[in-house]
Amino acid sequence: MADADVTTPLYGVRMRVDKTGPAVHAALDPERRAEFEAEFRNALAHVDDQFDLDAVQDVVERWWPAAVLCANPEIQEGIDTDRRRTTDGDHTVFDQTTSYPHVHPEDADEALHGAMGDVHGH
Template sequence: MADTIPIYGVRNRIEKNGPAIRDALRPDDRDVFVAELRIALAEADDTLDLDPIAAVVDKWWGQAVLTANPEVEAGALADRRRIEAGDPTVFGATISYPQGDPEITNGQIHDPLGHLRRATA
């Protein structure tokens, strides 16, 4: 099962909490994350508002996932270079369906994880 790559391309999942994010980050990023998290924790201690902690976790979780999945990070960096070079194909094609939504007209629907299922409505 460890060799199975889910449809969204992430092989190594990272829990969305401080210790998991810290462990997944590179040393330089790890130091910055810990410093920002400590500031947010101190602010939460003063105000009893947990939003600053959640903001730091949300900010760094994506980077932790990329770091833990170097093939995804390499693809993201390649896409960034293509965008900076002016390559619009990075964004894919836009398709319009004048006859209506094909998922509704043919009775097939993709769920949020991309699995095809039959429409029940």
């Protein structure tokens, strides 16, 4: 997994967090960090028993979004604001969060089958 893997949410990322154990650990707030440490250590025990590093990477992957939110609290504030707006009946928030037209499932199926036919030479 590349260290520079990031997701750029609608609200932007001020602080990048690499998808590594040390980066995730450093970005988490103290309460969440203790939980991450426990899961990470359990994964390390699994590695010691099974010789399978995937368990450690899975913990890092699972905790990375929380680390990004801890490092960039404005993202969560934006999400919370949008939730409040939606709850209050302001559906204009959806105009700002979608960047592609919604496709009906049957249209998506037709497009997919057409593209697959092109790939396979049909």
